[in-house]
Amino acid sequence: MEHPIAILDSGVGGLTVAKEVMRQLPLERIIYFGDTLRAPYGPRPSEEVRLFTKQIVSYLLQYDPKMIVIACNTATAAALDEIKAMTDVPVVGVIQPGVRAAIKRSMKGAIGVIGTEGTIKSRSYEQALKRIAPHLQVYSKACPEFVTLVEQGLYRSSKCKPVVERALHEFKQLDIDTLILGCTHYPFLADAISAFLGPEVELISSAEETAREVSTLLYHRGQLASTLEMPVHQFFCSGDPVLFQKIAREWLGDEIQVNPVVWQIPRFA
Template sequence: MNAPIGVIDSGVGGLTVAKAIMELLPNETIYYIGDTARCPYGPRTIQEVRNFTWQMAKALEKMNIKLLVIACNTATAVALESLQKHMPFPVIGVINAGARAAVKSTKRNEIVVLATEGTIKSGAYEEALHSLATKAKVIPLACPTFVPLVESGEYEGQFSYDLVANGLNPLENERFDTVILGCTHYPILQKQIEAAVGSEVKVLSSAEETAKDVEAILSYNNQLRTDKESPKHIFHASGSVPIFRSIAERWLDQGELTIRRISF
């Protein structure tokens, strides 16, 4: 089936998931929406995040997608269940995938979850992790400065290393061997996070596990793309297109991208 895969996020963070899908399923077309005008979602109310997520999902429904990835942990926590019930295509999030990756990796069942305030408050990661490893020690930490840093595009250089190290100061006296990047923006800061927590700690993104979920669902439903033409990805941003383009083309390394402004 040659319909596109939809990917939504509060901003540019979901590009980390889109990139993993592109690498695993290079024949598939992706339609992406980044709600950069209203990012970050972490400090917003549950109802606001739910409404914004539904707006993006309905926009992609009109574009005839075959599967939707909520590539935003905050949105996954509050909107996944309702979208799964009401959308005419499969809908998956990133939290269960991130939890699976962490449980596979950890040796001591000591797991840090770095995420937005909204995701941390939801308790969604603790629930997902304890459903897989009942004795896991979960250390949640909200990192409210990370998403604005990524969205600004100024995430390279010493300033970003200092800001990340400062944000992770509360972990100084904690014991852990695994870190989940519980926000899809955070893999863009992975080098900085790894430098702050040390080389003995495994730092994991949910992106690759999410891409495997996409492949499994499309394969099961016999919906993998068979057309051998090059996929024509389309990206949408509700805020500044030039800023989105700068980050997306750097991160995806796909050459010039088709990027359109979208309003809600």
């Protein structure tokens, strides 16, 4: 059997990455872990986020993955380097792919970034963008309320519009042409964000871009799936599986085979 790609997140946000991996790499098998019991990670001290991320990676390593995707910006900002040091399996975070995509797309060189408090406070995006292209102008803002909407399954409700508008009104004044959705929960709200900011601001989804980079790295490492069989994915969460399953099915859709879904709650926490 193919070695899987392990994807982890604080909760359901990483499903946006899983969905894109399924679409862009339909032959790859996924093991997903959402730490719904302890979500959101955004407001937690980075020390704690690092500990939780290491626990989950230890759990996922037993599935012998060929790649680990930290599909959570907060965890990437807090723990990427430590996770890389922990294992020989290649580890991909969600910050760098969004950074490279934003640089590719922004013609004005003026880029907005939204994320959780943890991500924005870490200044990871700003540093990564300027590390590659020092001339860029970067405007950052934490939007923690978006995560709550998504984790509660309210991302298609009428509650989104006023929350999005209140959070993003400052960006209407700025001359940006690119906005990085620096949290894997935010693609759930992409339609509402785009409706408010208008077509001249292109949204960069960490999810799409990370899947693209997973594809790039698997190819260059000679590790693309070698069978033509459709893979069977596995999903785990640490909290209530009912809401997680509802959101996972809504988001991943029926066109993608995710059966049999095995639910299991590991005993740390």
